[in-house]
Amino acid sequence: MSEHDLEVVDAELVDDHLPALREDRTPAVTTPDDDPDAWLSPEAQEDVKAGIADGTRDGYKGDMDRFADWCATVGRRPMPAAPQTVTEYLSHLKRTPRPRTGRPYGPNSLHRIIASIRSAHRAAGHQPPDTMGARKVVVGYEKELAERKDPAAKPLKASPADRDVLRIALGELDRTTLAGKRDAALMLLGHAIASRGSELVPLDWPASFTELPDAGLRVAVYRKKRKLWQDVDMTLDPEPDLCAVRAVRALVAALADNGHTEGALFLRMDRWGYLAPPMQRRGKPIGDPDGRMTIEAASDIVQRSIERTGLPGRWRSHSTRRGFVKSARKAKVDMVRIGRHGGWMDGSKALVGYVDEEDAAGEMNPLTQIGRAAVEDDE
Template sequence: MNDEVVDGELLEDDRLPAVLRGAAAVRPDAGADPDAWLPAEVQEDIEAGIADSTDKAYKRDFAEYTAWCATTGRRPLPAAPQTVSHYISHLTRTPRVRTGRPYSPSTLDRIIASIRTMHSAAGVQPPETKGARKVVDGYRRRLSEADAGQARASKTSPAVPSVLRKALSVVDRTTLKGQRDAAILLLGFACAARAVELTLLNVESVTEPEEVRGIGIRVRIYRKKIKAWQPVTVKYGQAPETCPVLAVRTYLTSLAAEGHTSGPLFLRIDRWGYLAPPIYRGGVQVGDPDGRLTTDAISDVVELSMAAVGMSGRWRSHSLRRGFATAALMAKADPIHTSRHGGWADGSKAFQGYVEEADGLDERNPLTAIGL
């Protein structure tokens, strides 16, 4: 999964099939494999292996699938292969209310994965999906031949240093909120961090061990894709206004002055400057009780900062990560070191795409030396 927000509203658990609610142990019916069941605690362990954002998308996908099955008289679980093929074919021809267009091929790939995963979560054999995937392949080919937008990946704009400087120029760093936003923009760029990786940072994640003293700071960050903790050395910037080290230190000093010296690094701050205020919806407290920012909130910081300076483009949290890769490769940084610094998996197709884009923007483009 990527760092982008999944379209659509989540559906409540009571919209899911009963077998998937509460993850209770389900023993097989008579005649089925007597070993084909899982106790509740094992089910929980399996679900813990699915990222929260992925889990929510899968549950929503499956709820929509079961609703369609109810209208067509098909059995949602266990599903026949023909049912999945029929459903995917239906989606290629059905415009969504929000966009007026059917789902993209990549989203249909995810929906197929959702159906299979939710079968496994229910202790049921997932359906064979070769037919459904052929439907997606044909749909992708038709869109590509028509040069339709759905066939192209929806990319965020890269927040390269020149863009960051403009965005930071309107951030009021005399306030705690402004200091937080500057730290998010600069640290997110310097670590090539995904939004979820920024939300997981704690005050204790930022240190200054002896080996980096005078060079910068060390940030211990959890890379979600490779499922590993990574120590990232963040060096001083060339200018005070764009230095990630100074931005983070300023923010940490202000947090300490508010009595916040441990726990979440990036916190909610209300319009009056109060730190981690509780949020209520319908009289019920929602959100992280410790005030930790959500991934959407991180993206809002990026998007609103760009909007404030009239920057055109598609700006989300991933703009920081993409901007780092673009800027580093354009500056002739070693691709291997760049990839490892940003926590990309070896052989990452996403990172290779950034390499190819950078190659087309500098003297490595074969047209550069042709002399037209």
């Protein structure tokens, strides 16, 4: 999971997703001694767990596991943790390169780790530790990175895959093959409905789609961050190669030819093009038993397809969502209509940030508009 995909949510996790501390560590306490009602039934724990995004829950558990391991090596108590312990841990992390990347965690990850520790304490029935000192460590780290002009000072963002980028990327695909049809449909549909990878991968055929009278398609997409369903209408595009409706129908027809007529729209394939091949790790089956691809696989497709063209950028499944905003702004679509089509709340700060970035580099740049107005006045 990439850093930008993991939401920093100070959620309350349930006990079975806390770290399983070893016997030589201080175990978590699940019920405060002074409150006999402070407990949850297994059913209630499952209900709470269902309300927390899988990526967030798993990320928090990993953060807490690593915190407990560090506490064991330095002889500190992971739970209930003293405020000084959390501050020391954050100071350690900002100075310690990670084996996988060779660099310390970025500031966004450190904020998430603080949230993980606080959330785990709540779930275990403890008062979360005061993290003011730890947060000051992160603020100082952000300032230090900015003064060094370190790239880590800027949050990692997916580059926008707008119509121009998609046109080039799709030109490199062999859309006569099943894999090519799948990859084209995935990118075009992601752009057309402005979806996150986590919203695109769960789509089913035909359950998620409705035929429209004008030959378009209506897509029922679950906007995960807002926790609501939205119907998004797609019309036929005047440029056939960039038409999400045609791409979806081409994929559906190809899947039917391979015996797959309903269920997951985006399936994993092996290098020879076989659908939903069984996968194993250490002799045990892994992956969705129905063959549905993962969010990571969707990101890999976008990354691989666009990087093949040589276009610079950081390409992920989120690129098509950002690309929709860029395409819409180029077409001078009203910001409110952009937001409502893409499932953003009115006044969304995230959308405002995307729009500001696009406007700064395009015809909506204030200096560009001032210059154009001056020329028109002179004429």
